Amino acid sequence: MDTVEIKAHAKLNLTLDIIGKRDDGYHDLQMVMQAVELHDTVRVARRDCGIECSIDCAALPSGEGNIAHKAARCFFGATGIDGGVSIDIEKRIPFAAGMAGGSTDAAAVLHAMRSLFAPMMDDAALLEIGAKVGSDVPFCILGGTALAEGRGERLTPLAPMPRAPIVLCKPDFPISTPELFSLVRQGKITRRPDTAAMIDALSRADADAVGAHLCNVFEDILPEKYAEVHAIREQLLALGAAGALMTGSGPTVFGIFDDEDTAHHAAETLQKRYPQTFLTYPV
Numbered sequence: 031m032d033t034v035e036i037k038a039h040a041k042l043n044l045t046l047d048i049i050g051k052r053d054d055g056y057h058d059l060q061m062v063m064q065a066v067e068l069h070d071t072v073r074v075a076r077r078d079c080g081i082e083c084s085i086d087c088a089a090l091p092s093g094e095g096n097i098a099h100k101a102a103r104c105f106f107g108a109t110g111i112d113g114g115v116s117i118d119i120e121k122r123i124p125f126a127a128g129m130a131g132g133s134t135d136a137a138a139v140l141h142a143m144r145s146l147f148a149p150m151m152d153d154a155a156l157l158e159i160g161a162k163v164g165s166d167v168p169f170c171i172l173g174g175t176a177l178a179e180g181r182g183e184r185l186t187p188l189a190p191m192p193r194a195p196i197v198l199c200k201p202d203f204p205i206s207t208p209e210l211f212s213l214v215r216q217g218k219i220t221r222r223p224d225t226a227a228m229i230d231a232l233s234r235a236d237a238d239a240v241g242a243h244l245c246n247v248f249e250d251i252l253p254e255k256y257a258e259v260h261a262i263r264e265q266l267l268a269l270g271a272a273g274a275l276m277t278g279s280g281p282t283v284f285g286i287f288d289d290e291d292t293a294h295h296a297a298e299t300l301q302k303r304y305p306q307t308f309l310t311y312p313v
């Protein structure tokens with residue numbers, strides 16, 4: 031086997047809570063994460079030496095500046111394997127969007143490199159390499175539905191989210207994750223998720239309760255310049271979403287719907303103003 035092709039799925043946050051700031055500059059988090067069908071396609075081919083990385087999106091770095099390249103460097107560094115890879119990324123997931131678009135490409139590279147170079151490597155070892163690449167990479171390696179704690183690397187698989195159409199809407203501006211983290215003042219957060227209630231809703235496959243417990247503390251501290259995020263959330267609810275939330279550090283907002291027709295109509299309506307609108311499903 032010389033080439034591996036992998037679907038690199040986007041993620042959503044059903045909850046995001048910030049527990050505290052750590053000495054290493056990162057924050058301790060508690061997040062219920064969900065993988066969705068929207069994906070990039072990542073192809074990794076074996077070569078004799080060196081790492082090449084290309085991506086079909088001019089706004090993102092190819093080569094060393096891409097987190098997928100970093101993933102390959104970390105894999106070779108951690109395993110001591112002497113080899114090379116060519117990475118080719120077909121981008122569909124919006125970037126700087128709160129959907130782990132870069133982290134999921136990195137996770138796909140790690141999965142592919144395990145298949146190509148170290149099929150006996152266990153999941154724990156792959157997750158450990160992922161944590162060195164980026165905070166969201168371990169969840170992207172695992173996929174499905176999971177509680178992520180610590181920096182994001184401590185994972186507990188959860189009962190799957192009930193299958194429901196999800197409309198994702200990414201407004202035309204990025205939000206920098208470090209910038210938003212720098213605005214966190216613990217005492218100022220007024221609305222926090224009830225993580226236990228979300229986990230309970232998932233274990234009962236209670237879609238209404240999942241919608242009711244969506245909560246992301248970043249929504250609370252968004253600067254005024256990003257007010258459009260709140261407007262999109264209101265629009266999704268007005269268009270019939272059972273629940274709606276900003277994912278991660280934004281600015282993408284998603285709505286969970288009870289039925290296909292309403293979701294299709296909402297996606298079509300939002301797409302007119304926001305071209306980066308997608309209808310997707312949990313995986």
Ligand code: C5P
Nearest residue numbers: 055056057059164165166181207208211
């Ligand atoms: O780990 P990653 O490079 O994806 O994180 C990007 C930035 O997000 C970090 O440099 C840090 O500013 C912030 N971050 C954080 N706490 C986390 C995850 C990310 O403060 N748990």
